[in-house]
Structure formats: C-alpha cells, structure tokens
Amino acid sequence: MGETTGLVRFGDFTLDLHGRRLLRGGEAVELGSRYFDALVLLATHPGELISKTRFMDDVWRGIPVTDEALTQAIRTLRRALGDEASAPRYIETVPKHGYRFIAELDDAPPASPPPHAPSQSHAARLAGATTLGGLAAGILGGFFYGILGTDGSAGGFVTILLLTIALAVLGGAGIGAGMALTASWRIRSGWALVAGGGAGGVVIGGLGSALAVYGLQALTGATPPPVTGMFEGLALGVAASCALVLALQLDLDRFAAGLLASAVGALVAGLTAFWGGRFYGSTLVMLEEEFPLSRLDMAGVASLFREDGFYMISQFGTAMLEGAVFASALVIANLRWRVDRA
Incomplete structure (x- = not known):
C-alpha cells in the first residue's frame, strides 16, 4: 500500500510522502522541511542504521x-x-554511528527515493541559485537608484539599471562560486561556507574594483576615486553566507530566512560603512562629484533620508539597505531554487 499511496503508517502516525505531512489521528503535526526529510529517510528504511x-x-x-x-x-x-531517547519506540540512537527507525510499520514502506546527485551537483545548484539571487538584488537596486539617483532621463535610468544588475550578478556569482567550492570539499562545518562566501566576495570585489577604476581611467583620462571593492565584497559575502548557514541550521522558511538575512546584511554592511567601507550608493555619489556632467543625481536618495546632501545618515542608510536586500535575495534564492528543487 505504501508504494501506491505514498503513505507510511506506524503507531498513531501516518507519514504522507506526497503531501509532505505527518499526521496523528488525522491531525497534522508541524514539522520543518528538513526535519520531515529526516523522518522520511528513517521511516523508509526501517531497521536500517x-x-x-x-x-x-x-x-x-x-x-x-x-x-x-x-x-x-x-x-x-x-x-x-x-518518543524518548532513553526508551525509544520510534527512533533509536546508535552511539557514534547514527540512528535507526525501530517502529513496526503497518504497511510496507514505499520504494526508497532515488539517490541524490553527487555533491558536485549540490555545489552547482548553490552557485547557480546565488547568482540568481544576485540578479534579483540587482533588479531591485537598479530600480531604486535608477529612479531616485538619476536626473530622471530614460537614458540615465536604463544605464544605472543595467550597471547595477551587472554588478550584483557578478557579486552573486563570485560569492556563490566561493561557497560552492567549499561545499564541494564536503567539510563538515557549516561555517566553512561563510569562509567560502567571504573569499568569493573578496575576489570578485577586487576584480570589479580594478576593472571599474582602470576602465574609467582609460575612457576619461582621469583617475576616479576609490570605489566599492574587496572590503565591501568580503562584508557582503560573509553576511549572505552566514545568513544562509543560520537559515539552514534553524530550518527556517523563506519568509523568516529573508527577515534574518535582511537583519544580518544590514548589520554587517552598517558596521563596514562605519569602518570606512564605501558601498554602491557612496560610490555613485563620488562618481557624480568626479563627473558633474553625468546623469547621476543622488539628491533624491539623500532626500529619502531627510538630508540635503549625501551625508552620514544617507551613507549608513544606503549601505544597510544594500546589505539587507543583497543578503536576503541570495538566501531566499537558495531556499527557493537550490533547496526546494534538490
């Protein structure tokens, strides 16, 4: 019956594999997604360590x-x-080795789910989902700065939109590649992902900064001011990967994970700005000052923070906003595309 219905019955419980529910007497028992997956793994392999x-x-x-x-x-x-660990009826601990499902099933368990793809595919999904998150963050940031940070012309809006998307996708790809490389090594520590994300942010931040500076210098003949680079890339990489690790370990849904990532991203970006970091908004202001004939007009962004110039509140506010949007977009994308479709 289990194979055709997708139901596994034991004791007072019914495990609905298709509906992804645990029922007790017809009433749903609340379980997080990963905890449900752990129970499915145990219940579909009864008696097996x-x-x-x-x-x-x-x-x-x-x-x-x-x-x-x-x-x-x-x-x-x-x-x-x-259940109780000291007198288990369902889940037995095998010290230093693992766990065993010991309950008697009312029906034969369904066929074991197909094995997951090798860890390299997990790493690829991690990199791909993080890049998609960068795309989402770039679209949001592009509209924000395109509307409030330009002179209102269509050309200015489109230029900022495309530039912001390109930079955010590049940043997401770099951070995702760093985390994916760490994941492919199968290090049994979630915080290794944070190191990978931070390293990816440093590399892509340094590369992007160098390309921007030398590119503008080649085009204009002038030496542009310092732009967002390795320091800020490290901060964003650490914030996004740290929030992802916390969301996975706490088994948060996408909404809660997004709130957590927003808080972590805003905090890390704010501290980085306090220590002298220059995020995208501050970089645009410096470019506006360096090239006064450009279509940049960041007064609209400053007015959002009730300032008549891009001063301290605007600098901190935009940095925290960028950190919150970027980190939450990357985390939500991972939970949506990588985890749900794994």
Whole structure:
C-alpha cells in the first residue's frame, strides 16, 4: 500500500510522502522541511542504521552543517512523535554511528527515493541559485537608484539599471562560486561556507574594483576615486553566507530566512560603512562629484533620508539597505531554487 499511496503508517502516525505531512489521528503535526526529510529517510528504511554521513548527504544535501544540527533534528522528531531517547519506540540512537527507525510499520514502506546527485551537483545548484539571487538584488537596486539617483532621463535610468544588475550578478556569482567550492570539499562545518562566501566576495570585489577604476581611467583620462571593492565584497559575502548557514541550521522558511538575512546584511554592511567601507550608493555619489556632467543625481536618495546632501545618515542608510536586500535575495534564492528543487 505504501508504494501506491505514498503513505507510511506506524503507531498513531501516518507519514504522507506526497503531501509532505505527518499526521496523528488525522491531525497534522508541524514539522520543518528538513526535519520531515529526516523522518522520511528513517521511516523508509526501517531497521536500517542511518549514518550521520547519510543524513548529511540525503537531508542536508551536501551542505556542510555541524553535528548539532542533526542532533537538533532528531530531538525535534522525538518530541513530535512523543518518543524518548532513553526508551525509544520510534527512533533509536546508535552511539557514534547514527540512528535507526525501530517502529513496526503497518504497511510496507514505499520504494526508497532515488539517490541524490553527487555533491558536485549540490555545489552547482548553490552557485547557480546565488547568482540568481544576485540578479534579483540587482533588479531591485537598479530600480531604486535608477529612479531616485538619476536626473530622471530614460537614458540615465536604463544605464544605472543595467550597471547595477551587472554588478550584483557578478557579486552573486563570485560569492556563490566561493561557497560552492567549499561545499564541494564536503567539510563538515557549516561555517566553512561563510569562509567560502567571504573569499568569493573578496575576489570578485577586487576584480570589479580594478576593472571599474582602470576602465574609467582609460575612457576619461582621469583617475576616479576609490570605489566599492574587496572590503565591501568580503562584508557582503560573509553576511549572505552566514545568513544562509543560520537559515539552514534553524530550518527556517523563506519568509523568516529573508527577515534574518535582511537583519544580518544590514548589520554587517552598517558596521563596514562605519569602518570606512564605501558601498554602491557612496560610490555613485563620488562618481557624480568626479563627473558633474553625468546623469547621476543622488539628491533624491539623500532626500529619502531627510538630508540635503549625501551625508552620514544617507551613507549608513544606503549601505544597510544594500546589505539587507543583497543578503536576503541570495538566501531566499537558495531556499527557493537550490533547496526546494534538490
């Protein structure tokens, strides 16, 4: 029956594989997505020892997390099932090895789900989703600065929109590549992703800064002021990857993860600006001052922060806004495209 209906019954519970629900007496038992996946892995392999490595591969899908994340998942499942570690009825601990589902099933379990693709595909999805997040952030930022930061002409709007999208996609791709490289090494620490994201941000920030400075110098003959670079790239990479790790370990839904990422991104960007970092808005202001005949007019952005010039509040406000949008876009994209379709 399990194979045709997608239902696994044990004790008072029914595990609905197709509907992704755990039912007790017809009532849904609330479980996070990853905790549900962990229960499916156990219940579809009754009596089989499921190692920690197997959980990491099949539930966390190659994303490195700490052992505490698995311990928390099992603890949550036991609480939902009314089970106890000392006298288990459903989930048995095999010390230093893993866990085993020991409940008697009312029906034969459905065929095991197909194995996940190799970790390289997880790394590829991580890089791709992060790049898509950069695209989303670029569109939002492009409209913001295109409307408020130009002279109102169509040419100025389109130029800023396309420039912002290109830079954000480049940033997302660099951070995603750094995290993907770390994930492909299968280091069993979620915080290794933070190092990878930060490193990717540094590389792409330095490359983008060099291209912008030398490109403007070649076109205009003038030496442009310092622009957003490695320091800011490091901050954005660390913020986005840190928020992603927290969202995965806490098993947050996309809305909660987006709020968390916005807070982390705003905080890190604000601190970076305090320490002298120049984010995109501040860079546009310097370019406007350096090239007064350009179509940039950042007074509209400053007025949003009730200033008659792009002073401290505007600098901090735009930095925090950029950090919040960029980090949340990257995290939501990962939860939407990489995790949901893994």
